[in-house]
Amino acid sequence: MSSRTSRLLLLAPAALLVTVVVGLPVLRVLQLSLMRADLDGGISLAWGGLDAYARLWGDARYWTCLRNTAVFTGASVALETALGVAFALVLHQRFHGRGALRALVLLPWALPTAVMALAWAWIFNDSFGVANDLLRRLGVLERPVAWLGEPATAMAVLVLADVWKTTPFVALVVLAGLQGIPEGVLEAARVDGLTAWQRLRHVTLPLLTPALLVAVVFRAIQAYGAFDLVYVITGGGPGGSTETVSLYAFQHYFRYLDFAYGSAVAVQGVLLALLPLALLLRWARRREAR
């Protein structure tokens, strides 16, 4: 057996797995998005061409979902990245109890989303929630606030819950990146007389870019697909102001039994999400080439 054949043979199981687990479902969703689903004496699927996509165009609820998702993704990824880098820088220092603290910081990341989402929903309950109680004791609030009852604050609670949960992930990835920066480089910068801030700004952060990029791309994809958090905390309310694209697609699949339209929502949602990500990656590659 030539080395080429054996290489292909060794790759075959992985290739097969990816085809079956990822490739086929993706193709099926693409196919479904070009159909029309009717619910009358059974579910019937008929060729619909681009009908579903045309319908998306005039679907105000879809555009609201897209906007909500973009706001949620932008706000939560930005905050998580900033906080994650800060955490990682602290955890990179040598101090007593660092191992314990590193483990502790990871805790929110390890909790199941639905469980912690339920906890957040109660924390921000207007009558029984800890948030209102604390803020009133501190004299910040005079009357209880219905955090989940107003569009802006409901979105803020979602972002907060997401930041709380996934900042550890960013911190972890960035920490790994920090450990990959050779001591010698920072030492040289110190010898050259750079201040701590200058070292961070001109040495550490540029060298961290690959790690940051990994963290941001992963987080952005996950935040864009946010479902469980929203489903549990607000269910998309109030007035649809926190409904995300995946929640909307889910409603079409499982509640409306309109698989064609649900697939179109998913496909177009993914395409629109890939665009900024592609731009980001291009920018990073250009930078690297320089």
Place this chain on the structure above:
Amino acid sequence: MLVPASEREVWSPLAEAFERAQPRARVELVEGPNSTDLRESLYTATLLAGDDSFDLVLMDVTWAAKFAAAGWLVALDEDFRREELAALLPQALAAGRYAGRLYRLPTRSDVGVLYYRRDWLAEAGHEPPRTFAQLERTARALQRPPQRWGFAWQGAQYEGLVCFFLEVLHGHGGFWVDPATLEVGLDRPESVAALEFLAAARGGQPISPPGVTTYKEEESRRLFQDGRAVFLRNWPYAWRLSQADGSPLVGKVGVQAVVSVSGRPGAGTLGGWGLGVSRFSRQRELAVEFIRHAVSLEGQRALARASGYVPARAEAMADPELLAANPLLATLTSIHQSAAARPALPRYAVASDVLQRGLSAALAGMASAAQALGLAARETRALLSGARPRPGS
């Protein structure tokens, strides 16, 4: 069949009795999530795959039309004699019909009711309200916000908001969708007045807590249970919990039909659960027999005894033993007679979401009642016109 994990104890005595009567039958209760939505998704995924895991489908009132339209249920008209069906509560039975055929038999009935603090009303010399104006007046007179609120209800964006709104809507003489003509009544003045009543309850000079727009059944019930609300709109289950040992509300709670503009007993929204047979079942006969057993007087007694839920059979509601355990049944019998069902549309879930979003937006102050309902009415009409065969196509 798939049951909520918390209801295993409710169904197992019935299942065991059935197995004794039918030696070749074995009833397997699969414990599913307690959340209604999640169980609906589970059933949907299973039935969609044509899987025969579940012979029986335990359905909420609003699923029957959709599941029947999807071709997942067997029509049961021929399996039950007329007098067997006549013994069930007519409203609850009718909710299981779709396109003229019967797909679901009710095993538990539910209806929206109004709870009030009998002790506080008596102290202040207020009669239990009959109209919305009386309700508001009494609520305002007895509340001490933010410690004690006038009126707690379900205002989150979910199905419960639709249930509650329909009671206010019917109380104002309005309607949502007429299932026969598919006429939509959401943008009529009665509908706008109904929503304005709710929006006012938490706006300007509120009688409801600001967070009522985030409440589902449990949040609103807890407020009432903690002695922090004068009135509560909820389902009959809240009664048992309010009168349980250790509850601060024992003997202090009154229950009555929801109110209306005219002062006549309002129409509580009909809820409830029922059983249908999966098209993919390979035990169709036995499945039908199980349903027959579950809706029989004996079966209904066993279910109600184990759960405290309200039976779907008139005789069982008058059963002395059940009445002794749950005196509310006597009141509920009359409340049931004026209950209103939600329209049996195959696309019910979409119509409900359209309404939920409109209501929630108006309650959160994102739109006026007239704007929100106008939009919801247009969207609902578009949805329903798609459901009918279009001329020329």
